[in-house]
Structures are given as structure tokens and as C-alpha cells.
Amino acid sequence: MxxxxxxxxxxxxxxxxxxxxxxxALRERSTGLAPCRFESVDLDIHVGEVSGLDNVTLRxxxxxxxxxNNRLAQMALEQDGFEKAVGSARQLxxxxxxxLFLGTSTSGILQxxxxxxxxxxxxxxxxxxxLYSGTQNIFSLAAFVRRYLYLEGPAMVISSACSTTSKVFGxxxxxxxxxxxxxxxxxxADSFCLTTLYGxxxxxxxxxxxxxxxxxxxxxxxxxxxxxFAMLEKSRDPDDTDSVMLLGVGESCDAYHLSTPxxxxxxxxxxxxxxxxxxxxxxxxxxxxxLHGTATRTNDAAEDRAIVGLFGDATPxxxxxxxxxxxxxASGITEAIISTLCIRHGLVPGSLHTRRVDPALRSRYMxxxxxxxxxxxxxxxxxFGGNNCSIVLGRLR
Amino acid sequence: xxxxxxxxxxxxxxxxxGWNESRLILSGKKNYASLPAELPDCDxxxxxxxxxxxxxxxxxxxxxxxxxxxxxxxxxxxxxxxASSSGDGETVHQICEALATPExxxxxxxxxxxxxxxxxxxxxxxxxxxxxxxxxxxxxxxFAAGLLDAAAQTTADGCAVTLIAYDLPFPEPxxxxxxxxxxxxxxxxxxxxxxPRSFARLGLEVTKVRGxxxxxxxxxxxxxxxxxxxxxxxxxxxALSSGSPSSVILDCHEDFRLYLDVFxx
Numbered sequence: 001m002x003x004x005x006x007x008x009x010x011x012x013x014x015x016x017x018x019x020x021x022x023x024x025a026l027r028e029r030s031t032g033l034a035p036c037r038f039e040s041v042d043l044d045i046h047v048g049e050v051s052g053l054d055n056v057t058l059r060x061x062x063x064x065x066x067x068x069n070n071r072l073a074q075m076a077l078e079q080d081g082f083e084k085a086v087g088s089a090r091q092l093x094x095x096x097x098x099x100l101f102l103g104t105s106t107s108g109i110l111q112x113x114x115x116x117x118x119x120x121x122x123x124x125x126x127x128x129x130x131l132y133s134g135t136q137n138i139f140s141l142a143a144f145v146r147r148y149l150y151l152e153g154p155a156m157v158i159s160s161a162c163s164t165t166s167k168v169f170g171x172x173x174x175x176x177x178x179x180x181x182x183x184x185x186x187x188x189a190d191s192f193c194l195t196t197l198y199g200x201x202x203x204x205x206x207x208x209x210x211x212x213x214x215x216x217x218x219x220x221x222x223x224x225x226x227x228x229f230a231m232l233e234k235s236r237d238p239d240d241t242d243s244v245m246l247l248g249v250g251e252s253c254d255a256y257h258l259s260t261p262x263x264x265x266x267x268x269x270x271x272x273x274x275x276x277x278x279x280x281x282x283x284x285x286x287x288x289x290x291l292h293g294t295a296t297r298t299n300d301a302a303e304d305r306a307i308v309g310l311f312g313d314a315t316p317x318x319x320x321x322x323x324x325x326x327x328x329x330a331s332g333i334t335e336a337i338i339s340t341l342c343i344r345h346g347l348v349p350g351s352l353h354t355r356r357v358d359p360a361l362r363s364r365y366m367x368x369x370x371x372x373x374x375x376x377x378x379x380x381x382x383x384f385g386g387n388n389c390s391i392v393l394g395r396l397r
Numbered sequence: 398x399x400x401x402x403x404x405x406x407x408x409x410x411x412x413x414x415g416w417n418e419s420r421l422i423l424s425g426k427k428n429y430a431s432l433p434a435e436l437p438d439c440d441x442x443x444x445x446x447x448x449x450x451x452x453x454x455x456x457x458x459x460x461x462x463x464x465x466x467x468x469x470x471x472x473x474x475x476x477x478x479x480a481s482s483s484g485d486g487e488t489v490h491q492i493c494e495a496l497a498t499p500e501x502x503x504x505x506x507x508x509x510x511x512x513x514x515x516x517x518x519x520x521x522x523x524x525x526x527x528x529x530x531x532x533x534x535x536x537x538x539x540f541a542a543g544l545l546d547a548a549a550q551t552t553a554d555g556c557a558v559t560l561i562a563y564d565l566p567f568p569e570p571x572x573x574x575x576x577x578x579x580x581x582x583x584x585x586x587x588x589x590x591x592x593p594r595s596f597a598r599l600g601l602e603v604t605k606v607r608g609x610x611x612x613x614x615x616x617x618x619x620x621x622x623x624x625x626x627x628x629x630x631x632x633x634x635x636a637l638s639s640g641s642p643s644s645v646i647l648d649c650h651e652d653f654r655l656y657l658d659v660f661x662x
Contacts, residue, residue, distance in 0.1 A: 042501075096605055096653070105512065112489070112571070116497040125570050132575040138484060138513050138534035146650065154603055155650055156533045156542040159484075159513035167531065171546060177553035178399050180545065180603055194496045199508030251529035255521035259509040270527055384509055385518030387530060 224325025248279025293319020480543025
């Protein structure tokens with residue numbers, strides 16, 4: 001594919017608001033995970049909650065979209081000069097030539113969950129203040145952001161569980177390649193809701209402790225909230241060897257099971273192979289792999305097999321979910337942005353909370369932070385439904 | 398403007414039972430009479446998964462398989478794009494009901510079925526396809542957004558892409574909050590170049606408002622178009638049924654439109 005520059009980014013998660021907070025936490029190895037105090041949840045688990053969302057007020061003209069997920073999205077849009085950068089892009093390309101490709105897995109479903117507690121005892125009706133399309137509907141996020149950023153181009157929300165905000169890079173790249181837009185805003189948001197907290201609990205996939213990817217004693221995920229956005233544009237400078245670019249995207253389906261990954265990591269390997277092929281690179285060109293690394297027994301084992309099969313056991317890799325938790329539908333953009341920070345600042349993050357590497361896993365899993373020249377990173381995201389996506393980010397040589 | 402070719406169509410909705418029968422209705426050769434659509438079981442799924450399939454999955458798989466059969470293609474080889482506004486309202490309803498009780502016991506099957514890409518997951522299992530698959534949503538413009546995404550992918554990656562658009566009514570109390578008129582699904586198999594199976598060529602262009610959204614003359618079909626997001630596809634399906642060159646305008650977001658030129662080939 002034609003490389004696209006990640007010209008601007010913004011991020012919010014349990015580590016704080018803005019790129020600097022995430023970078024600082026990565027360097028200082030401080031986690032965003034803490035015992036769950038969200039809403040009325042009675043589960044004994046650690047989560048990565050974004051503080052201050054209850055006090056966010058959506059821009060006055062967009063109150064119909066008020067829900068935790070859109071508040072989180074607005075908080076991210078306000079960081080790192082992102083709105084201003086989109087404003088400049090509107091001037092340059094025209095608002096109708098900028099596409100919007102966002103992802104979320106659960107959108108504003110929390111509003112529906114809360115509304116179901118307030119049904120009319122006689123008729124069963126939901127309360128009149130419940131607004132379905134601005135909250136629960138999957139598109140609510142893009143409808144909100146499109147108006148918030150005054151964009152007038154194609155817009156869609158991709159929703160394929162935990163691979164969603166990696167896949168949006170592919171949707172954007174194809175739309176730009178086909179000439180349907182000149183630039184794109186990609187990213188997304190996923191916020192706490194009872195559906196995911198109690199849903200993952202029903203599958204026995206939640207860890208009581210902060211999650212420990214690749215540890216022999218790993219026992220499940222820590223759910224986190226997160227949002228992030230990035231602007232993708234064609235490079236205007238053929239000699240640009242400094243900017244971090246989207247170099248490749250690979251996607252696949254497991255065709256195995258709705259909520260269990262293929263045991264051999266078949267789909268994971270296919271998505272990584274396709275990402276390399278899309279970037280025109282061999283495995284040796286990748287300096288660091290940011291794993292999906294959820295800390296479930298099955299994910300880490302399957303991903304490890306796929307990594308060793310394709311890369312061997314020499315490429316440094318780690319999961320950063322010990323910092324942010326698994327931000328589910330936002331994990332793709334969260335980790336794409338973390339990967340970009342790693343390239344810019346020459347950082348290989350060693351897994352947080354992992355005490356030792358499971359001897360049954362054979363990839364070169366990093367436990368301590370290291371400084372290194374990193375030119376290209378692969379970032380993996382695998383989701384329920386067996387939808388997988390890997391992206392390659394890095395500098396042109 | 399980008400150009401793609403159509404090789405196959407699937408269609409299932411009230412009084413629209415498959416493309417071969419429905420094209421006579423859409424081209425005005427037969428009268429339209431609305432009857433509830435019957436959703437077939439997908440016999441490609443292994444029995445454990447078949448038992449778990451919810452109506453949304455049955456609908457999406459039925460129209461997708463029909464379109465690929467029409468195109469004469471092996472279902473496992475096609476890239477897929479699933480587009481839906483409603484998603485699976487029945488499953489969301491069951492989860493919200495469970496979460497409103499003191500026990501908050503969510504069924505694991507319900508939970509994994511609740512993801513917007515559940516039909517894509519079942520599609521992979523049914524067809525044994527490892528091809529890329531997108532699941533998207535864009536309110537009432539979900540079909541138009543899916544068509545745009547599928548056309549962009551066909552063009553950019555040079556591969557056949559099957560678009561599957563579907564929507565179903567919600568159970569109460571959600572149906573009152575978001576009324577959806579009927580069960581409706583459709584699928585199109587798109588290719589970047591003409592093949593011996595191509596029967597139509599589409600030109601797609603996106604732009605700000607220029608002209609009015611295409612409507613249907615039959616009042617029953619027009620009612621379907623305005624009450625089911627996936628049925629916003631009907632003006633295009635009507636144009637494809639007639640075989641004569643025509644232009645179709647689908648509304649997307651606010652002042653944004655998708656313009657389609659349809660030629661038979």
C-alpha cells in the first residue's frame with residue numbers, strides 16, 4: 001500500500017489525558033489499573049478507568065449524543081492540539097474530502113443498561129429521556145465526532161470487537177487509495193459498560209489482579225477504557241524519513257469460534273503475513289511487535305505460536321495491556337499510538353506486572369524497558385468473531 | 398468516480414423471497430405484496446453453531462450465500478463487508494434485561510453473540526473463510542457506507558468483495574425507541590473488472606447534495622425503504638432489476654450523498 005503519514009494523534013486512557021501522560025507512564029512503568037469502583041459493579045477485579053468522565057459536558061449543540069462513550073471521545077479530541085490539526089486539514093483538503101473511520105465495540109450501550117433499570121412498571125417502556133440513536137447505536141460515535149470536527153466526508157463506524165480500531169486504518173487506506181477521500185481521521189473509543197464487565201465475567205476471562213500477559217500464572221484480562229484519534233494523510237515530502245507512517249495493514253478471519261482464538265494462531269499469523277505483504281517488508285524489517293497480549297491463557301498461547309512461526313524467537317515483543325488494561329474496541333488505536341511513541345522515542349516497553357515469561361511460550365517477550373532504535377513496529381489486534389488485524393507503522397528508509 | 402461490476406445479488410425481505418423472484422417485482426412485472434420473510438437455517442454451519450444462530454445471523458448468511466451462489470463463486474474466497482444499523486437487537490435486549498436484575502447473570506453465548514461482527518464470525522465458521530471481513534454501521538446510511546467501503550476495497554485491493562446489509566426490528570421496549578419496519582437483508586458481489594458473470598457496472602461518486610434521493614413508485618416498497626435502514630438499497634436493486642441504464646441517489650449523512658450510475662453488461 002501507499003504509505004500514509006500519521007500527522008497528528010491524541011489519546012486518553014487510564015494513564016491520563018494526552019500523549020505526554022501515556023509516554024510518561026510507559027517510561028516510569030506506572031499502571032493505570034486499580035480495583036474496580038465503576039458504577040454499582042460488584043466484581044472483584046482490576047480495571048483501567050478514565051477519571052473525570054462523569055464531569056464532562058458535551059459541546060452544547062451535541063447534547064443528543066450525551067453518553068459515557070462520547071464524553072470519552074470528546075475528551076480525546078480536546079487533547080494534543082487534535083481539533084486544531086483537523087481544522088488545518090479542513091482548510092487544506094475541504095471538509096468533504098476528509099473521511100471519518102472510527103471504531104467502538106459497545107458504543108453508548110451503558111445508557112440502555114441504565115434505562116432498562118427505569119422501565120415503566122406497567123408498560124415496560126423505556127424512560128422518555130432515553131435517546132437510542134445518539135447513544136446505543138454503534139454509529140453514534142462517528143455521528144458525534146463528525147459534527148464535533150465539522151467534517152462532511154464519508155463516515156462509518158467499524159465494529160468488530162477488539163480488532164476494530166486497527167481495522168479502521170485499513171478502511172481509511174483503501175478509501176484514500178480509491179480516491180474517495182484525500183485524508184482521514186481514524187480512531188475510536190470504548191468506555192465501561194456492564195455488558196462487557198459482566199459478559200467477560202460470564203466467560204471467566206477477568207483477572208482479579210492487574211493482568212499479567214505472557215506470565216505462567218496469567219488468569220485473564222483487565223478491562224480498560226480508552227480513546228484515541230489519528231490523522232492519516234498522503235506524504236507530501238518524498239524525502240521524509242522521519243515521520244511515522246502507516247506502512248501496511250493485514251486482516252483475516254479465524255473461522256474457528258466466536259470467542260476463542262484458533263489454538264494454532266492461524267488467523268493471527270495470516271493477518272501478520274498480510275500486513276507485511278501490504279507493507280512490502282519481510283519479518284526481519286520489524287524491530288518490535290506490540291502484541292494483542294490480553295493475558296488470557298488461550299490468546300497469549302495462540303499469539304505466541306503465530307509470532308514464533310512467522311518471526312522466530314528473536315524479534316522483541318510485548319503487550320502494553322499491563323498499563324492501560326484491555327481497552328477492547330479502542331485497543332487498536334491505543335496501541336497504534338503507543339507504537340508510534342515507541343518509534344519516536346526509541347523505547348521498547350517491557351511488560352508490566354509480568355513476573356516471568358511462561359516457559360511454554362517461545363517468543364522474545366520483553367520484561368524490562370529498553371532503549372533502542374525502532375524504525376518499524378507491528379501492532380496486533382484480535383477480536384471476538386475471529387476478526388484479526390495487524391498493522392505496520394514506521395519510518396520510510 | 399470509481400467503477401465496479403456486479404456479479405451476484407441476494408435479497409430477503411417481506412414479500413421479497415430471493416433475487417430471482419424479487420427482480421420481477423422490482424422491475425414492475427409482478428405486483429408487490431408484503432408477507433413476513435422466513436429466515437432459513439444455514440446448513441453450512443456445524444450443528445452446535447447452528448443451534449446458537451440468532452435471526453440476525455440467519456438473515457445475513459442467507460443473503461450472502463445466495464449472492465455468491467448467483468455469482469458462481471466459492472463463498473470462502475470472497476472478502477466480506479457486513480453493514481447493519483440495528484445489529485442484533487434481540488441479543489442486546491436479553492443482556493440489558495439480565496443486567497437490570499440483581500443477579501446480573503449474562504449468558505456467555507448471548508455475550509459473544511452481542512458483538513456487531515457476530516454475523517461475520519459465523520460467516521467465517523460456515524464458509525471456512527479466512528478472508529478479511531469488515532462489520533460497519535452508519536445509521537440509515539449503513540447500506541450506502543457498506544457499498545462505498547466494499548467498492549473501495551474491490552478497487553484498491555483488486556479482489557471480489559461481498560457486501561451484506563441487514564436489519565431487523567428490535568423487541569420491545571427498544572422497538573419503540575428505535576422503530577425498524579421489517580426484517581430485510583440484501584447482498585451484492587462486487588468485482589474490480591468485468592467477468593463473464595458480471596451483469597451490471599456501477600459508477601460511484603460521493604459528494605454534497607446534488608439532486609434528490611431516489612424513491613420507489615410502489616408505495617409498499619417505498620414504505621419498506623423508509624422504515625428499514627438496509628432497505629435503503631431498494632432504489633439500487635430496482636435499477637439493477639430493470640436492465641436499463643439509470644442513475645440512483647442514496648442519502649448518507651445530512652448533506653452528503655452517494656451517486657450511482659447503473660449500466661447493464
